[in-house]
Amino acid sequence: MNRRSFLGWGLSTPAAALLAQTGPAREEPVEAMMPEDSPAIALNHLGFLPGARKTVIFRYAGEDGPADFQIRDIGGGAGAVRQTLPLTRDRTDVIDCLVGDFSEIHREGMYQISIAGELGTPFFIRRDVWRRTLPKAAGYYRYQRCGVEVPGVHPACHLDDARRRDNGRQVDVTGGWHDAGDLRKWMDATLLNAIGLLRVARNLGAQWDAGGGGLAALLDEVRWGNRYFLKMQDADGLVWADVAGGVNGDNSDNHWTDNRAGTVDDRYLNPAKSGRNQALFVTVQAMAAQAFQASDAAYAKQCLAAAQRCWSAAQREGNTGDLAWWVMAALEMRAAAGRDPYTAEAAQLGGRLLALHAFAFEGGQKEIRGFWRTSERDRNPYTDAVHSALPALALLELARALPEHPNAARWRDAVRLHLDEYVTPLAAHSAYAIVPFGVFLGSPTAETYRPLAGDLTYRYFMPVRKQFWWLGMTSHLECYALLLAEAALFFGRTEYRDLAYRQLEWVMGANPFGACLMTGEGMRNPYPHSRFVGLIPGGIMNGIAGNTKDAPILDMQNGFDWRTTEYWSPHNAYYLWAVSTLARAA
Ligand SMILES: [Zn+2]
Numbered sequence: 001m002n003r004r005s006f007l008g009w010g011l012s013t014p015a016a017a018l019l020a021q022t023g024p025a026r027e028e029p030v031e032a033m034m035p036e037d038s039p040a041i042a043l044n045h046l047g048f049l050p051g052a053r054k055t056v057i058f059r060y061a062g063e064d065g066p067a068d069f070q071i072r073d074i075g076g077g078a079g080a081v082r083q084t085l086p087l088t089r090d091r092t093d094v095i096d097c098l099v100g101d102f103s104e105i106h107r108e109g110m111y112q113i114s115i116a117g118e119l120g121t122p123f124f125i126r127r128d129v130w131r132r133t134l135p136k137a138a139g140y141y142r143y144q145r146c147g148v149e150v151p152g153v154h155p156a157c158h159l160d161d162a163r164r165r166d167n168g169r170q171v172d173v174t175g176g177w178h179d180a181g182d183l184r185k186w187m188d189a190t191l192l193n194a195i196g197l198l199r200v201a202r203n204l205g206a207q208w209d210a211g212g213g214g215l216a217a218l219l220d221e222v223r224w225g226n227r228y229f230l231k232m233q234d235a236d237g238l239v240w241a242d243v244a245g246g247v248n249g250d251n252s253d254n255h256w257t258d259n260r261a262g263t264v265d266d267r268y269l270n271p272a273k274s275g276r277n278q279a280l281f282v283t284v285q286a287m288a289a290q291a292f293q294a295s296d297a298a299y300a301k302q303c304l305a306a307a308q309r310c311w312s313a314a315q316r317e318g319n320t321g322d323l324a325w326w327v328m329a330a331l332e333m334r335a336a337a338g339r340d341p342y343t344a345e346a347a348q349l350g351g352r353l354l355a356l357h358a359f360a361f362e363g364g365q366k367e368i369r370g371f372w373r374t375s376e377r378d379r380n381p382y383t384d385a386v387h388s389a390l391p392a393l394a395l396l397e398l399a400r401a402l403p404e405h406p407n408a409a410r411w412r413d414a415v416r417l418h419l420d421e422y423v424t425p426l427a428a429h430s431a432y433a434i435v436p437f438g439v440f441l442g443s444p445t446a447e448t449y450r451p452l453a454g455d456l457t458y459r460y461f462m463p464v465r466k467q468f469w470w471l472g473m474t475s476h477l478e479c480y481a482l483l484l485a486e487a488a489l490f491f492g493r494t495e496y497r498d499l500a501y502r503q504l505e506w507v508m509g510a511n512p513f514g515a516c517l518m519t520g521e522g523m524r525n526p527y528p529h530s531r532f533v534g535l536i537p538g539g540i541m542n543g544i545a546g547n548t549k550d551a552p553i554l555d556m557q558n559g560f561d562w563r564t565t566e567y568w569s570p571h572n573a574y575y576l577w578a579v580s581t582l583a584r585a586a
Contacts, residue, residue, distance in 0.1 A: 038513055038556075040118055042097075042432070044501075045509035045522030046133065047124035050106040053498045054125075057431050057510065058087060058115045061096040065089075066116040069100045073109040074122060081107055087115070094430035094460075095512070121509060121516075121523045128210070130504070131583045134200060135209045136520060136538035140572050141193055141221050143536045146185060147174040147228075153533050158183070159259040162243045162269040170261050171269055173243050176228025181530035181566040182254045185243040187232060189569040190225060191280040196573030197222050198287040203580035219291060223299075226288060229281060230306055234273070237313030239281045241272040256532075278314035279325035282307045286332035304336055316349065319375035320356050320382045320391050323349055327394035331401050347405055350398045352376075353391055354407070357414045363441055365454025368425060370417035371439055383438030385462055386475040386570050389483035392418045396486055419487055419496065423480065426458065432510065433502040435480045436460045437473060447548035461546025471563045472543030472554070474517060477503040478574035485581040500582060504575075507543060513554045517541045518575075519567075527558045529566035540571035 042057040056069060069087055073080035083105070087098040105111075105125065113120040142150065149156045161174045179189045197218050206214045213220075232239045244253035244267040253267040285307035292300040311333060316326045330346035356373045358381070372382035372391045382391065392415050399411040427433045429450075436458045443449045445465040449457035462470040484500035487493065502510075509516040509523070516522025520537040528534075528541055544552045545563050555561035 039120070039524075041113065041115055041120040042510045042512065042514060043113060043120050043123065044505035045121045045123055045516045047111075047126065047129040049127060049129055050108060050125055052103070052501060054102045054105065055502075055505075055510075056100045056102065056113055056115075056120065057090075057095075058098045058100070059095065059512070060098050065098055069113055069115040071102055071105065071111055071113050073107070074112050075110050076107075081105060081109065081111070090431040092428065092430050095432075097431050099431050121514070130579050131204075131210075133518070133521060133538075134204075134576065134579060134583075135212055137518070137540070137572050137575050137579070138197060138200065138209075138218065138221065138538070140536055140538040140540075140567075141177055141197070141225070143533060143539075144177040144179070144569075145224060146176050146178050146183070156259065158244075158257055158267065160257050160261040160263070160266050161185075162267045164271055165247065165268045166271055170266075171231075173228065173231045173240075173269055175224070175231070176243070177225055177569065178532075180568045181528060181532075181562065182251075183256070183532055184245055184254055185228065186245060186569075187229070187239060187241055187277045188274070188280060191229065191277070191284050192570050192573035194222050194225050194229070194284045195280070195287065196576035198284070198291050199577040200580040201291055202287075203584040208580065216295075219295065222288060222291070226284065226303070229284060230302075233281070233306055233310065234271070237309035238273040239277050239310065241270040241274055241277060243267060243269050245270050275315060275318040276322050276325060278310055279316075279322060279329045282311050282314070282329040283325065283332050285310070286329065286336040289336040290332075307333060308337065316345075319378075320353070320372050321384050321387045323353050323356070324387070324390040324394040327353060327398055328390075331397055334401070343402065346398060347402060347407060350395060350411055351407065353395060354410060354414055356382075356391070357418070359414075359417065363453070363455035365452075365456055367453040368422055368439065368456055370414070370420075370422040372418075380441065380444075381439050383462075384476070385437070385471060385473065386574075387479060388435075388437075388476040389479040393479075393483045393486060396483070396490060400490060415487065416491070419484070423484070424495075424499070426452075427499060427502070429458075430460075432506055433499060434460065434473075434477055434506050435503060437462055437476060448550045450550060459546065459550045461544070461550055461552070464546070464548055470545060471566075472541065472545045474507055474540060474543035475568070475570045475574050477506055477543075478571065478578050482574060482578035482581060485578055485585065489581075489585050497582070497585065500578070504578065507540070507575075511544055511554075512552050513544070513556060515554060515556060517543045524556070526554060526556055526565045527560075529560050529562040531560065536567060538572070539567040540575055541565045542568055542571070 040059040048054045068084050070084050072082040087100045090097045090099045108126045110124055112122045143153050146158050163170050176185045177190045179186045200208050201218045246253050257265045285303040289300045289304035327349045330342050334342035358371050361369045374380045374382045395411040396415045399408050427435050439456050439458045445463050447465045452458045464470050481500040481503040484496045488497035507517050515524040519535050519539045544554045547553050554564045
């Protein structure tokens with residue numbers, strides 16, 4: 001991939017616009033994008049909890065290579081840790097590398113590793129190494145507020161949102177959050193912001209930010225976004241799709257405006273009503289009803305009423321991911337509004353999800369099973385760049401909420417099968433231990449699918465010849481980190497917790513580029529595709545994608561490549577949810 005192609009993508013196609021677009025890719029990367037100066041050491045830049053598994057990877061293709069690595073406590077003074085530990089040849093099949101383990105070092109401090117003359121990024125071993133990033137990740141949303149001045153970021157904006165696409169009528173849908181490295185306000189992506197923030201509140205309570213703004217700060221941000229979500233609910237109870245998404249899937253509404261309604265630069269409201277958005281809206285309102293009950297009962301009641309109106313009007317249909325979100329919505333309604341009829345609805349939806357689980361071995365092999373199918377009509381393995389682990393997570397939440405239900409054992413077993421016969425063996429194919437994007441039957445498009453077993457193949461990254469819309473894997477990996485974190489708690493298995501951290505470690509620097517994908521943490525951050533407000537502390541990028549050969553690509557050359565470097569709401573939402581779940585367990 002050259003710089004020109006990065007630029008071509010960057011200027012025309014910010015991320016979330018193309019969710020629904022399909023068709024042949026316009027332009028494809030041919031070679032893996034691995035800058036000459038990419039470090040050989042791959043290591044999580046944040047660091048490690050004292051008791052965690054600790055891994056360093058050293059890229060090395062030869063047969064011999066260095067036999068050991070050095071680790072020292074930089075700030076420790078006399079008597080500080082300074083050790084030489086062995087490197088062993090990695091036997092997995094994806095990258096040639098040596099692997100070192102320093103799990104035995106528990107003492108808190110700032111450390112640095114050196115291997116064969118290369119110095120790694122300094123990192124901490126300390127008890128709050130992940131948790132201390134939560135305020136930054138949550139603070140990202142404040143920079144994305146729309147309809148108000150954000151001091152130091154932008155003046156009050158889009159006070160003229162918006163006119164309806166269908167009849168041109170003006171509707172007040174000001175407020176909310178800009179979704180990504182642009183100025184558009186998608187419901188599907190930004191509803192996740194509220195879910196991420198409310199999960200932090202639920203997981204960690206007032207101490208989530210160790211003496212910062214506490215619960216009030218979290219709930220204030222939720223309420224800001226929710227003002228917009230509530231305005232987006234139509235009289236029939238259903239919610240609209242977006243404001244400023246672009247009239248033909250284009251970028252025509254992606255601009256600042258004069259803030260005066262009725263002028264030519266007013267942006268459009270898309271009145272379409274997708275099923276997934278209804279499930280996300282019900283989930284948010286039912287969660288808000290619970291979270292605000294103690295501090296503002298009237299507001300909690302308003303949220304619950306909005307949830308009930310949407311629940312009553314919506315069809316609970318769709319693909320596997322949609323059904324998974326409907327299970328989550330039903331469970332939140334049950335918690336917010338009482339048991340009936342939501343307990344029965346949740347169990348019934350869980351039954352439909354269970355029917356989409358592939359228990360039997362397929363594709364002439366006996367190694368991998370337990371994936372989900374795409375939908376009740378499409379039997380292909382389910383993949384999703386954002387909500388990849390949601391089906392298993394929904395069944396896990398169901399089993400936890402309804403432990404006495406006659407089907408609870410089947411829900412639990414399905415989650416275990418997915419983790420033990422799909423996630424774990426797939427993650428074991430590379431030294432990075434990341435969960436591949438998905439498995440496939442054969443080669444659905446003309447590009448590399450890695451052989452797995454029998455007719456089953458897999459890719460670490462999205463196919464690039466299937467559709468125009470493909471991007472980095474940050475949310476997919478964070479979503480699996482979340483599932484693994486919840487499963488570690490539920491089943492009492494530390495292996496799941498270790499694997500959860502490996503997914504997050506990739507995002508935070510343990511990757512072939514040695515790049516940390518959160519602005520303001522770690523080193524070698526790419527410059528983000530954020531062309532209206534620039535850097536946002538705590539913003540997380542789309543991350544590493546793949547080329548036709550399923551080799552990793554990441555724009556480290558300021559190319560404004562949206563596929564790999566654009567900020568996007570779901571990455572911060574799943575990060576907050578996953579890290580606060582892991583912190584709950586600590
Ligand atoms: Zn705005």
